[in-house]
Amino acid sequence: DAKTTQPTSMDCAEGRAANLPCNHSTISGNEYVYWYRQIHSQGPQYIIHGLKNNETNEMASLIITEDRKSSTLILPHATLRDTAVYYCIVRPVQGAQKLVFGQGTRLTINP
Amino acid sequence: DVKVTQSSRYLVKRTGEKVFLECVQDMDHENMFWYRQDPGLGLRLIYFSYDVKMKEKGDIPEGYSVSREKKERFSLILESASTNQTSMYLCASLAQFAGNTIYFGEGSWLTVV
Numbered sequence: 001d002a003k004t005t006q007p008t009s010m011d012c013a014e015g016r017a018a019n020l021p022c023n024h025s026t027i028s029g030n031e032y033v034y035w036y037r038q039i040h041s042q043g044p045q046y047i048i049h050g051l052k053n054n055e056t057n058e059m060a061s062l063i064i065t066e067d068r069k070s071s072t073l074i075l076p077h078a079t080l081r082d083t084a085v086y087y088c089i090v091r092p093v094q095g096a097q098k099l100v101f102g103q104g105t106r107l108t109i110n111p
Numbered sequence: 112d113v114k115v116t117q118s119s120r121y122l123v124k125r126t127g128e129k130v131f132l133e134c135v136q137d138m139d140h141e142n143m144f145w146y147r148q149d150p151g152l153g154l155r156l157i158y159f160s161y162d163v164k165m166k167e168k169g170d171i172p173e174g175y176s177v178s179r180e181k182k183e184r185f186s187l188i189l190e191s192a193s194t195n196q197t198s199m200y201l202c203a204s205l206a207q208f209a210g211n212t213i214y215f216g217e218g219s220w221l222t223v224v
Contacts, residue, residue: 034213043201043215044154087154096161097142097205099213100170103153
C-alpha cells in the first residue's frame with residue numbers, strides 16, 4: 001500500500017497562497033491522490049483529487065509532479081477558516097480500497 | 112446528497128461492556144470504513160469492508176470486530192471496552208468506481224470509564 005508523508009504543521013498568512021506538500025514516492029500508476037481537510041472535530045471534508053494531471057476546483061488546486069511521487073495542494077488566498085488538518089491519501093483505481101490517512105498537516109492561517 | 116449516518120454522537124460506557132457503533136450510508140456504496148482519531152495520531156484505519164459480509168483489517172484492528180450483513184450498514188464492535196478505546200470514531204463510505212469522493216459521518220465520541 002502506498003503511504004504518504006506530510007509535514008506535521010505549517011503556517012501561512014491570511015490572504016497568501018498556502019502550499020501544502022505531500023510525498024507519495026511509492027505510488028503506483030493506478031492510484032489517485034486525494035486531499036481532505038478536517039476542522040476541529042468534524043468529519044473530514046473532500047477538497048480535490050487527481051491521477052496525473054493538475055486539477056483545479058473552487059476550493060483549491062492540485063499539482064502532481066511528472067513522476068507522480070509528490071504533489072502540492074494550493075489554497076490560493078488562504079482565509080482564517082482554512083485553518084485545519086489537511087490529509088493527503090492515495091487511493092487505488094480498482095481493487096481493495098484500503099484508505100490510510102496518516103497524521104496530516106496542521107495548517108494555521110495567521111491574521 | 113450522500114449521507115453517512117453514525118447512530119450515536121456521544122457515548123459513555125463502562126470497562127468490559129460490549130459496545131456497538133453503527134454506521135449507515137444511503138448511496139449503495141460498496142466500500143465502508145471505520146477509523147479512530149486521537150490527538151496527534153491522525154486518522155487510523157481499524158477495519159474496512161468492500162462488500163456485504165466481506166471485511167479486512169486495517170492498521171489497528173486489535174480489540175475490535177466489525178459486521179456487514181447489509182450493504183448499507185457497517186457496525187463496529189468493541190467486545191469488551193477498555194479505557195484505551197476512548198476516542199472519536201469515524202465511519203466513511205466510498206463507491207467502488209475510481210474518482211468518487213469518500214464520504215464521512217460526523218463521528219462518534221466514545222468514553223470508556
